[in-house]
Amino acid sequence: MTDALARPTSLLILGGTSDIAVATVRALNSPVLRRVVLAARPSERRDAVVAALTGSGMRGVEVVDFDAADTATHQALLDSVFAQGDIDYVLLAFGVLGDQTDFEDNPDHAVEAATVNYVGAVSTALRVATLLKTQGHGGLVVFSSVAGERARKSNFVYGSTKAGLDSLANGLADSLHGTGVSVLIVRPGFVHTSMTSHLPAAPLSATAEQVAQGVVSGLRRGATVVYVPAALRVVMSGLRHVPRAVFRRLPI
Amino acid sequence: MTNEAVALTGWGLTMPTRAAVSSISSAAELAPLLAGVGNRGVIARGAGRSYGDAAQNGGGLVVTLDAINDVEVLDDGDVVAGAGALLADVIAPLLARGRFLPVTPGTRFVTVGGAIAADVHGKNHHVDGSFGQHLRWLDLVVASGQTQRIGPDGSPDDVALFHATVGGMGLTGIIVRACFGSVESPTDQMNVDTYRCADLDSLMSQMVEREAGHRYSVAWLDGMARGGKLGRGVLTVANHALTNQTPTNHALSGGTRPTESQLAMRFAAPRINVPPVPVSPLNRVTLAAFNEGYYRAAPRVRTGQQVGLGSYFYPLDLVGGWNRLYGSRGFVQYQFAVPDSGAAVIRQALERLSSIGAPSFLSVLKRFGAGNSAAPLSFPIAGWTLAIDVPARLDDLGPILDELDDAVLVAGGRLYLAKDSRATPAVIAAGYPRLDEFRSIRQGIDPAGIFTSDLARRLAL
Numbered sequence: 001m002t003d004a005l006a007r008p009t010s011l012l013i014l015g016g017t018s019d020i021a022v023a024t025v026r027a028l029n030s031p032v033l034r035r036v037v038l039a040a041r042p043s044e045r046r047d048a049v050v051a052a053l054t055g056s057g058m059r060g061v062e063v064v065d066f067d068a069a070d071t072a073t074h075q076a077l078l079d080s081v082f083a084q085g086d087i088d089y090v091l092l093a094f095g096v097l098g099d100q101t102d103f104e105d106n107p108d109h110a111v112e113a114a115t116v117n118y119v120g121a122v123s124t125a126l127r128v129a130t131l132l133k134t135q136g137h138g139g140l141v142v143f144s145s146v147a148g149e150r151a152r153k154s155n156f157v158y159g160s161t162k163a164g165l166d167s168l169a170n171g172l173a174d175s176l177h178g179t180g181v182s183v184l185i186v187r188p189g190f191v192h193t194s195m196t197s198h199l200p201a202a203p204l205s206a207t208a209e210q211v212a213q214g215v216v217s218g219l220r221r222g223a224t225v226v227y228v229p230a231a232l233r234v235v236m237s238g239l240r241h242v243p244r245a246v247f248r249r250l251p252i
Numbered sequence: 253m254t255n256e257a258v259a260l261t262g263w264g265l266t267m268p269t270r271a272a273v274s275s276i277s278s279a280a281e282l283a284p285l286l287a288g289v290g291n292r293g294v295i296a297r298g299a300g301r302s303y304g305d306a307a308q309n310g311g312g313l314v315v316t317l318d319a320i321n322d323v324e325v326l327d328d329g330d331v332v333a334g335a336g337a338l339l340a341d342v343i344a345p346l347l348a349r350g351r352f353l354p355v356t357p358g359t360r361f362v363t364v365g366g367a368i369a370a371d372v373h374g375k376n377h378h379v380d381g382s383f384g385q386h387l388r389w390l391d392l393v394v395a396s397g398q399t400q401r402i403g404p405d406g407s408p409d410d411v412a413l414f415h416a417t418v419g420g421m422g423l424t425g426i427i428v429r430a431c432f433g434s435v436e437s438p439t440d441q442m443n444v445d446t447y448r449c450a451d452l453d454s455l456m457s458q459m460v461e462r463e464a465g466h467r468y469s470v471a472w473l474d475g476m477a478r479g480g481k482l483g484r485g486v487l488t489v490a491n492h493a494l495t496n497q498t499p500t501n502h503a504l505s506g507g508t509r510p511t512e513s514q515l516a517m518r519f520a521a522p523r524i525n526v527p528p529v530p531v532s533p534l535n536r537v538t539l540a541a542f543n544e545g546y547y548r549a550a551p552r553v554r555t556g557q558q559v560g561l562g563s564y565f566y567p568l569d570l571v572g573g574w575n576r577l578y579g580s581r582g583f584v585q586y587q588f589a590v591p592d593s594g595a596a597v598i599r600q601a602l603e604r605l606s607s608i609g610a611p612s613f614l615s616v617l618k619r620f621g622a623g624n625s626a627a628p629l630s631f632p633i634a635g636w637t638l639a640i641d642v643p644a645r646l647d648d649l650g651p652i653l654d655e656l657d658d659a660v661l662v663a664g665g666r667l668y669l670a671k672d673s674r675a676t677p678a679v680i681a682a683g684y685p686r687l688d689e690f691r692s693i694r695q696g697i698d699p700a701g702i703f704t705s706d707l708a709r710r711l712a713l
């Protein structure tokens with residue numbers, strides 16, 4: 001389990017190559033961290049992440065093959081990770097952004113994105129919750145997005161998958177209350193990562209490192225929801241109440 | 253009786269985990285319980301006064317022995333007590349016979365089992381050693397479910413198991429009963445000398461100078477003083493007052509002595525309790541003021557003051573639940589021991605913690621005499637020990653304490669497992685060179701490893 005300063009001794013990252021997740025792993029590193037399990041699809045990128053983390057002196061980096069869409073494999077995979085030792089924090093970081101025009105032209109692509117972002121999350125989050133409850137402690141960090149708070153016409157398919165994920169995490173947080181297991185929902189705005197490198201930056205954009213800091217401080221405080229940057233909390237609460245006719249015309 | 257799983261923490265109120273708690277009222281209940289233990293294992297829990305995760309076992313079973321709390325004082329002054337008895341319950345029957353605990357920690361609300369498992373020390377360590385050194389025997393229920401009576405004499409295996417159990421943090425089995433010695437206390441008063449010292453050097457030299465001739469010695473430090481005032485503090489040294497030194501009603505012999513039930517009332521649980529506080533009132537400002545006030549209130553020198561035994565040994569026990577004052581994120585007590593040659597680490601620790609303005613309300617410096625060298629995990633080693641409370645919410649605490657760990661190890665010192673909540677396995681292994689010996693004894697008596705705790709998992713003990 002974590003120490004008194006909320007420093008983890010072990011981490012499992014679902015979507016182990018995500019830029020945000022890797023930055024978070026670095027921010028959570030400390031002398032007490034001794035096991036980091038990167039669950040990701042085999043790729044050169046995955047090899048590079050392992051090399052980079054290990055090269056920076058991080059101990060106990062392991063990989064396991066993981067495809068978020070292949071839900072039939074999830075139980076065995078998670079069981080074997082937990083059988084080798086407790087996991088303090090699980091980061092649910094996988095996700096695809098896709099392209100709204102493409103989704104509208106090829107609904108099959110939208111189904112694939114929904115399968116990864118939402119179905120994959122349902123499959124892993126519920127199984128992880130049970131495993132954490134069994135060990136009597138632990139935290140699940142879910143990378144949601146402000147895009148799920150109010151779907152915009154420019155990316156509502158992605159937004160809806162994040163809305164589903166966010167709702168799932170919210171309900172799970174309440175259902176786990178008092179079990180020793182906690183859920184932290186992270187709602188970033190635009191983050192400069194490989195997911196968005198082809199896009200112009202949106203206002204209130206952040207770096208992966210800033211998101212990582214938000215996660216660390218959220219975990220230390222025992223928060224359930226963090227926005228990165230924090231100012232987005234106010235912005236989003238405003239946006240939620242903008243009348244539909246106006247919202248529809250906003251250039252966002 | 254096994255309850256629903258409950259969330260448990262130590263006294264520092266950090267890192268809760270959930271476990272099924274089973275309260276037993278006789279040793280016979282343990283064998284079936286142990287036979288049915290699942291793969292998350294089992295650990296005994298006393299009064300939960302260790303600061304970190306020693307008495308918790310996430311996802312597993314935690315056994316409490318509150319009901320095994322009978323206390324008997326034998327004619328020679330030895331005590332036979334159930335492991336769930338609080339030291340508070342032992343004090344009155346002892347005092348009624350003009351005797352006192354051989355060793356007591358700074359709170360009387362710890363159990364006999366917890367005092368053995370952490371091999372606790374008191375203000376008299378330089379004279380009397382640690383609690384485990386006063387044990388005649390203990391009854392240990394081991395993994396097989398059998399009860400073994402073990403002590404400092406006997407077959408080599410039993411003696412090794414005894415010494416591994418003393419300071420063994422519950423990892424060798426469940427202690428159900430123990431017999432230990434006591435010391436003479438002819439009255440209920442202490443003769444106390446107080447010395448206020450303006451800086452660390454003068455405090456430490458006074459401590460060394462005054463330890464001879466005084467059974468008890470402890471210094472409170474102003475953990476927030478900096479610069480030239482760093483380490484200023486108040487040293488108190490004391491002895492039990494003799495009958496010819498006190499008014500007759502304080503004598504624990506003779507016609508006017510207090511009855512056992514009168515004594516028991518004095519040592520019962522505090523009547524004032526701190527409620528849960530959403531925002532900690534302990535911050536840099538309030539604690540700087542508290543420390544300043546405490547320091548100023550102490551006389552520069554005062555000798556021969558007579559103080560009631562309860563208020564001398566247990567000032568913190570006046571208010572129940574004071575640990576809640578640190579707020580919902582709890583606090584850490586950093587306690588280390590270093591040999592005399594490593595005394596510089598004390599200054600370093602005070603400097604580093606005051607540099608981040610760590611608001612500390614309890615900083616205690618003590619001398620240690622020779623350690624309990626037979627017990628591989630017993631904490632004390634001859635020299636110094638410093639304990640500092642700091643709120644867990646401080647941002648820079650992790651790296652600063654990690655750095656102090658290194659300094660402690662370089663100086664040949666170690667951390668106290670009963671207080672730890674943030675060290676690494678490597679730091680503990682380096683501080684306890686006989687950890688492997690402990691492990692092999694544990695392996696021998698509990699090959700399946702059913703006794704385990706969050707502490708044991710976190711520190712790979």
Ligand SMILES: Cc1cc2nc3c(=O)[nH]c(=O)nc-3n(C[C@H](O)[C@H](O)[C@H](O)COP(=O)(O)OP(=O)(O)OC[C@H]3O[C@@H](n4cnc5c(N)ncnc54)[C@H](O)[C@@H]3O)c2cc1C
Nearest residue numbers: 298299300301302357358363365366369372373421422427
């Ligand atoms: C205000 C305060 C002041 C303190 N001052 C001192 C001091 O001056 N000196 C000092 O040495 N310590 C001090 N301590 C620490 C305290 O004495 C130890 O942590 C002690 O172990 C607490 O006993 P407990 O009954 O609360 O045990 P717990 O905290 O419940 O458990 C501590 C350990 O003992 C084990 N244990 C408990 N009961 C049994 C049993 N029946 N069989 C086997 N294992 C068992 C547990 O598994 C655990 O590993 C202080 C603590 C507080 C809160």
Ligand SMILES: NC(=O)c1ccc[n+]([C@@H]2O[C@H](COP(=O)([O-])OP(=O)(O)OC[C@H]3O[C@@H](n4cnc5c(N)ncnc54)[C@H](OP(=O)(O)O)[C@@H]3O)[C@@H](O)[C@H]2O)c1
Nearest residue numbers: 017018019020041067068093094095143145190191193195
């Ligand atoms: N970047 C932003 O602006 C932003 C904003 C808000 C929220 N988020 C969310 O933050 C999370 C991390 O994103 P990021 O910015 O770090 O982007 P990223 O670097 O592109 O990470 C996305 C990760 O998802 C993984 N992934 C995709 N499909 C997968 C599948 N089928 N199975 C397993 N893993 C799969 C990718 O792994 P591969 O290497 O195998 O492709 C990659 O590691 C995502 O959930 C994202 O939606 C991002």
